[in-house]
Amino acid sequence: MAPLIETIPIDDPADPRIAPYAAMRERDLVGRAGRFVVEGEVTLRVLLSGRARFAAESILLAEERVAGLADAVAALPEAPPVYSASRAVMSAITGFPIHRGVLAIGLRGSEPAPDALVPPSPGRAILVGLVGLTNHDNVGGLFRNAAGLGADAVLLDGATCDPLYRKAIRVSAGTALTLPSARLPDADALLALAERHDLVPLALTPAGRETVSALPPLRRALLLLGAEGPGLPEPVIARCRALRIPMSAGVDSLNVATAGAIALHHLAGHHLATRDNPWQLSQP
Amino acid sequence: MAPLIETIPIDDPADPRIAPYAAMRERDLVGRAGRFVVEGEVTLRVLLSGRARFAAESILLAEERVAGLADAVAALPEAPPVYSASRAVMSAITGFPIHRGVLAIGLRGSEPAPDALVPPSPGRAILVGLVGLTNHDNVGGLFRNAAGLGADAVLLDGATCDPLYRKAIRVSAGTALTLPSARLPDADALLALAERHDLVPLALTPAGRETVSALPPLRRALLLLGAEGPGLPEPVIARCRALRIPMSAGVDSLNVATAGAIALHHLAGHHLATRDNPWQLSQP
Known part of the structure; x- marks a missing residue:
């Protein structure tokens, strides 16, 4: 059975807690200070695995994707906040339809020499x-x-x-x-x-x-x-x-x-x- | 100097002469009996070269692309019809914007054994x-x-x-x-x-x-x-x-x-x- 995880429901696309996900394509072009976006299940699982060089700041999932990814979140010693939203709210946040329904913000940290x-x-x-x-x-x-x-x-x-x-x-x-x-x-x-x-x-x-x-x-x-x-x-x-x-x-x-x-x-x-x-x- | 070639101007997206270019994406999905679509200058030049296994049935160019491709057409012993259209007409024909402004219909011919x-x-x-x-x-x-x-x-x-x-x-x-x-x-x-x-x-x-x-x-x-x-x-x-x-x-x-x-x-x-x-x- 899939583990239960705690999620933070988001109803308002202007909620300041999910601000890093807003206007995604525009910010793709100008870059994000210290952050990057991960999209899709395969890459999110890599980000949450022990193999990644980067930490996740937060996760934003379409409601129906939460159960399928709960195992990867539950396995973390310290999980980042997991926001959940309807498809409509998720698209309103990012500015275009996120077909995969799976997003996360990663932290660049300091680049190695x-x-x-x-x-x-x-x-x-x-x-x-x-x-x-x-x-x-x-x-x-x-x-x-x-x-x-x-x-x-x-x-x-x-x-x-x-x-x-x-x-x-x-x-x-x-x-x-x-x-x-x-x-x-x-x-x-x-x-x-x-x-x-x-x-x-x-x-x-x-x-x-x-x-x-x-x-x-x-x-x-x-x-x-x-x-x-x-x-x-x-x-x-x-x-x-x-x-x-x-x-x-x-x-x-x-x-x-x-x-x-x-x-x-x-x-x-x-x-x-x-x-x-x-x-x-x-x-x- | 670029050679001059004869083109056939198309003003009406419903012109039957350019019917093979219509509803492009829908037909991509169902396939085209005996035909295929070539898009972009690089691939059109290959189709018109002696190296291609297929013949071109016709060419459809945005008006401003004609001069730049005239050499490839003029080099053919028997050129297919070259239609030219404004960007707006071209998009109305295909059903979506053709950024490259360069299309052709190729003939599959009989497949080799x-x-x-x-x-x-x-x-x-x-x-x-x-x-x-x-x-x-x-x-x-x-x-x-x-x-x-x-x-x-x-x-x-x-x-x-x-x-x-x-x-x-x-x-x-x-x-x-x-x-x-x-x-x-x-x-x-x-x-x-x-x-x-x-x-x-x-x-x-x-x-x-x-x-x-x-x-x-x-x-x-x-x-x-x-x-x-x-x-x-x-x-x-x-x-x-x-x-x-x-x-x-x-x-x-x-x-x-x-x-x-x-x-x-x-x-x-x-x-x-x-x-x-x-x-x-x-x-x-």
Whole structure:
């Protein structure tokens, strides 16, 4: 039987207690100081699990979704407030229909220092660096692939979009909430970090001199990925070991999250198969 | 300078000449006898290129898009009718705003026999078989990855959705219009085809006994992929060489198009690098 949990009914869309959920799309665009929105059951369960890097500030559920999620809330040592509302009130709060009927506000907390995310030399370390990725689907997809294929962390340059945007979290299957991540100003800072930590800088680019599959096993690497279209800047590629994926004639390129997955499978697959993987071992 | 092309102005949304464009979303759901819709410049250019397997029946452009696409139309030996309309008329025809302002109707023609798409033994042949894939994004993504990574053709079971659905074509970056494809009734028919043509049947599944990267080079294979969630049916897996992609603990799975790309990169990458690839050679 599902456990009973205490919920706070909300009847007034202007209730100040649910103010962080108001005008959701408008705030998606301008960002939220210190907060982010989680939408849907799969990602809410990740946020409430022990694996998430972030705490939930509150939860807002459509009335008929409460029973189905009670187990995840009841399992928390200290549950955040759970608000419940009718579909009509929920839509009035957010400004558009929330089909899933499941929302939460997460707290960003303080961002870790990028250097703290690099497993110490000479141990195994595979990191991903995103340069100028402005598409939330691609950033979400890259988190999913990096988490699934055993990367230790994702580093973002200043131009890459927010992985804690609602849709990016959803596309990441919740891994944007679990995989360590930090932001650096630009590609130069990413390359300097690679040098400080003895990581081989790799650039994935159609013009790469070596193929991904011919790359020998590397214990420590930073894989840099640029946006589809522009790709990585030439001066960045010049400072890296440049890798390409062999492609059919007449086909331009793969999606960047897919290309990243192919490279990570090659880089991290061996470590995963041999279970020499700190990120994996740190997960329940 | 852009060439001049002749267009047929449309002022009346009920004009019978543009009837195939009417009530677009409703017809997306029920299907169109013998026709499909192409949306956006990238995919229209693929449809009009020599690489497409299909002919265009007609083109419908927002007035301001005509000049920018005139080169692709003027290059055709026999251009189909090009209708032009204001944005308002175009939206009235289709029933919703067409932001891209670029549409065309393609003709399905007669579907090739699946057996005709298999390069003859003992030559190299890598085919992809989709079993029960009902998500248009995933099917479009798989076409893009199969085309880019050198597969010869994609075979679909009866439950897999239509790769010529508007959104699937767009996600495929137009490769749904170029990569050979045919439908078979079910997974049994896919396995029988593999046997007839000396293709090693491979099943990608989290429960696979071998890892993808440990698979020795295969000259002839049919890679079967199932939907995320249910995956391939157990009796199908039992008749295949079952492959897995090593994953981090705590992460369920990759997106099916991404998993397929990793397997195809391993299967086809060697052939692409050595240019022993009929599909590639047949492309301009």
